[in-house]
Amino acid sequence: ELKVEQNPLFLSMQEGKNYTIYCNYSTTSDRLYWYRQDPGKSLESLFVLLSNGAVKQEGRLMASLDTKARLSTLHITAAVHDLSATYFCAVDKGGGGADGLTFGKGTHLIIQP
Amino acid sequence: ETGVTQSPTHLIKTRGQQVTLRCSSQSGHNTVSWYQQALGQGPQFIFQYYREEENGRGNFPPRFSGLQFPNYSSELNVNALELDDSALYLCASSLSGPEQYFGPGTRLTVT
Numbered sequence: 001e002l003k004v005e006q007n008p009l010f011l012s013m014q015e016g017k018n019y020t021i022y023c024n025y026s027t028t029s030d031r032l033y034w035y036r037q038d039p040g041k042s043l044e045s046l047f048v049l050l051s052n053g054a055v056k057q058e059g060r061l062m063a064s065l066d067t068k069a070r071l072s073t074l075h076i077t078a079a080v081h082d083l084s085a086t087y088f089c090a091v092d093k094g095g096g097g098a099d100g101l102t103f104g105k106g107t108h109l110i111i112q113p
Numbered sequence: 114e115t116g117v118t119q120s121p122t123h124l125i126k127t128r129g130q131q132v133t134l135r136c137s138s139q140s141g142h143n144t145v146s147w148y149q150q151a152l153g154q155g156p157q158f159i160f161q162y163y164r165e166e167e168n169g170r171g172n173f174p175p176r177f178s179g180l181q182f183p184n185y186s187s188e189l190n191v192n193a194l195e196l197d198d199s200a201l202y203l204c205a206s207s208l209s210g211p212e213q214y215f216g217p218g219t220r221l222t223v224t
Contacts, residue, residue, distance in 0.1 A: 004155075031211055042203060043156070043215040050211060088155050092211065098169030100146055100158025101213070 002027050004091050006104035014112055016078055021107045023072040023089035031092035032065050032072045033101060036085045043088065046074075079111045117206050117216035125222045126194050134189045134219045136204035143208065145187040147179060150201040150218075162187055191221075199223045 003026040013019050023032070031050055035043040047056045049065035049072060056063050060083065062075045072089055086108045090101040118137045126132050138145050144163045148156035158171035162181035176192040185206070191198055199222050205213040 033213075035215075040220075042217045045212065045214070048211055090155075098161055098163075100148070100161060100169060100171055101156075102158070103155030105155050 002029075002091060002093055002102045004089060004102050004104040006087075006089055006107050008107060009105060010108050010110075012110045012112065013076075013079055015080055018078065019076050021074040021076075021087055021089075021109075023074070023104055025070050025072075025089075025091045025102075027093065028067070028070075029091045029093055030065075030067050033090040033092070034063050034072070034074055035088045035090065037088065037106070038085050046087075076109075081111050081113060084109055084111045117204060117214050119202075119204055119216040119219050121219060122217070123220045123222075125224060128194055128196060128223055130194050131190065131192045132194060132221060134191075134202050134204075134221070136187045136189070136206075136216055138185045138187065138204075138206035139214050141208060142206035142214070143185055144206065145181060145185065146205045146207075146213065147187070147189045148203045148205065149173075149198075150203060151197075152200070156203055159189070194223045196223050 005024045034046040047063040052067040054065045060077045065072045086106045088103050088106045090103045093099045117139050120135045146161040147159040150156040159173050161169040165181045178190045180188045201218045203218045205215045207213045
């Protein structure tokens with residue numbers, strides 16, 4: 001059974017600081033997704049990482065994937081309040097997506113002025 | 114290009130009742146997946162439909178069933194509702210690539 005673990009689950013940080021969210025998964029996969037969710041809202045796609053060593057950046061967020069270590073990171077640079085949200089990583093086991101995505105429990109991020 | 118839409122937005126049902134949730138896929142997308150997200154948890158995969166056939170299922174009992182129509186819209190049906198079925202239900206549509214596009218969700222409360 002595929003397990004996806006995120007840490008930390010809760011993070012409170014100050015504006016201007018840098019931090020990294022970690023996502024570990026238990027079986028081989030080369031499709032890793034990062035989503036953002038605001039309270040009461042749906043999931044907003046941030047990044048889709050499709051190969052070992054993939055790195056993608058959008059604004060203050062950068063995601064990377066190491067398939068050998070079964071690890072993805074989401075790095076936040078010079079955090080701003082607007083980035084406060086819950087962040088999920090999700091893994092596709094393969095098989096054309098017929099097994100669905102397996103999500104972590106999410107990292108609840110609060111950025112304080 | 115229209116996005117994924119879901120209806121209703123909110124729904125309150127009584128334990129033991131049945132409910133139908135609806136999803137309209139993004140234009141041209143032939144694959145739809147349904148997820149259940151309990152409060153404070155990550156979404157859990159219920160099942161996936163491709164061209165009107167169920168082609169993948171998560172760890173959910175048979176009282177969770179679905180349909181996909183020729184226009185690729187979809188329904189999720191839940192029979193014999195239980196209190197633990199209270200959750201946000203999300204559908205996601207996709208075409209041939211890895212990207213999945215999530216709808217706004219239906220918040221179901223079972224009392």
